[in-house]
Amino acid sequence: DGGITQSPKYLFRKEGQNVTLSCEQNLNHDAMYWYRQDPGQGLRLIYYSQIVNDFQKGDIAEGYSVSREKKESFPLTVTSAQKNPTAFYLCASSIWAGQETQYFGPGTRLLVL
Amino acid sequence: KNEVEQSPQNLTAQEGEFITINCSYSVGISALHWLQQHPGGGIVSLFMLSSGKKKHGRLIATINIQEKHSSLHITASHPRDSAVYICAVGDAGGTSYGKLTFGQGTILTVHP
Numbered sequence: 244d245g246g247i248t249q250s251p252k253y254l255f256r257k258e259g260q261n262v263t264l265s266c267e268q269n270l271n272h273d274a275m276y277w278y279r280q281d282p283g284q285g286l287r288l289i290y291y292s293q294i295v296n297d298f299q300k301g302d303i304a305e306g307y308s309v310s311r312e313k314k315e316s317f318p319l320t321v322t323s324a325q326k327n328p329t330a331f332y333l334c335a336s337s338i339w340a341g342q343e344t345q346y347f348g349p350g351t352r353l354l355v356l
Numbered sequence: 357k358n359e360v361e362q363s364p365q366n367l368t369a370q371e372g373e374f375i376t377i378n379c380s381y382s383v384g385i386s387a388l389h390w391l392q393q394h395p396g397g398g399i400v401s402l403f404m405l406s407s408g409k410k411k412h413g414r415l416i417a418t419i420n421i422q423e424k425h426s427s428l429h430i431t432a433s434h435p436r437d438s439a440v441y442i443c444a445v446g447d448a449g450g451t452s453y454g455k456l457t458f459g460q461g462t463i464l465t466v467h468p
Contacts, residue, residue, distance in 0.1 A: 285360065285442070285458030331397055344389070345456070347399035 245270045247348035249334050254353045256321065256328060264319045264351045266334035274340035275317035279303060280331040280350075289332075292317055293340040321353060329355050358383050362443050362459035369466050375430040377462045379443030382424065386446045389456065390417050390428050393440040402428070402441075433466045440464070 247268045256262045268275065273294050278286040288301030292311040306325025311317050317336075321328045332351045337343040359382040369375055379388070390402040403410050403417040405426075410417050414433075419426040430437055443459040 283460060285460045286444075286456075287458075288455065333397075333399060335399075344401045344404050346401065347391075350397040350399075352397070 247334060247336055247346055249332075249348035249351050251351060252349070254351055255356050256353060257356050259323045261320055261322050262353070264321070264332055264334075264353070266317045266319065266348060268315055268317075268336045268346075268348075270336055270346060271314070272336035272338055272346070273314070274337045274343075275311065276335045276337075276345065277301075277307075277309065277317070277319045278333045278335065280333060286333065289319065291340065328353055358385065358445055358447065358457045360443055360445055360457050360459040362441075362462050364462060365460070366463045367465070369433050369464070371434055371466055371468050373433050373466075375433050375437075375464065375466075377428045377441050377443075377464070379426045379428070379459055380424060381445045381457075384421075384424075384448045386448045388419055388426050389444040389446070390426075391442040391444060393442060393461065395439070399442070430464075435466045435468050438465050 250265045276291045277289040279289055280286050287303050289307050290298055290301050290309045292298040295314050298309050298311050308320045334348040335345040337345045361380045363378045387404050387406045389404050391399050392402050393399045405419050414431045416429040440461040440463050442461045444456040447455045
């Protein structure tokens with residue numbers, strides 16, 4: 244079955260630690276996205292990638308980094324510079340980065356110890 | 357910057373009731389999306405529309421471009437419809453990437 248997988252489902256971060264959230268898709272989509280969801284707020288875009296080896300900052304990129312070395316993979320690293328990382332992180336993909344339907348992964352909940 | 361407002365924020369209904377969720381936005385868009393987020397967090401795309409009306413099963417989405425307003429209707433609601441419904445709009449800018457701006461979501465609870 245085609246789809247998007249995210250791992251882990253829950254992730255715990257210690258102060259000063261970098262952590263990486265995995266996102267993999269087998270839909271053969273060119274575009275991939277990372278969103279952050281906080282209680283009572285709409286999803287906010289962290290980074291997006293229109294094609295392999297290319298990515299762009301979204302609205303809240305500070306304290307995060309990404310890579311897009313393979314079409315199917317778009318990992319997100321939450322660095323120690325992100326002072327309030329506790330949130331629900333969602334990865335999505337679409338056929339291309341235009342006005343297309345986005346398909347979402349199940350999400351990763353990041354908690355700070 | 358587009359502002360997206362959904363109403364109501366919370367909605368409780370009895371099974372079988374007709375439900376309407378509203379979405380308003382402030383500037384012109386290229387497309388509007390309705391999404392459903394299940395209690396576990398997963399999000400499913402329900403509709404993408406740029407004009408008129410779309411129907412899928414018991415779900416109907418309408419959009420009025422002139423009034424900058426969209427509605428999501430659920431007919432014969434069922435407890436399994438309980439979820440968060442999210443409206444998102446795509447910018448009408450000239451860039452190749454259609455950035456989405458999301459509403460804060462409407463929490464729907466349907467009681468048996």
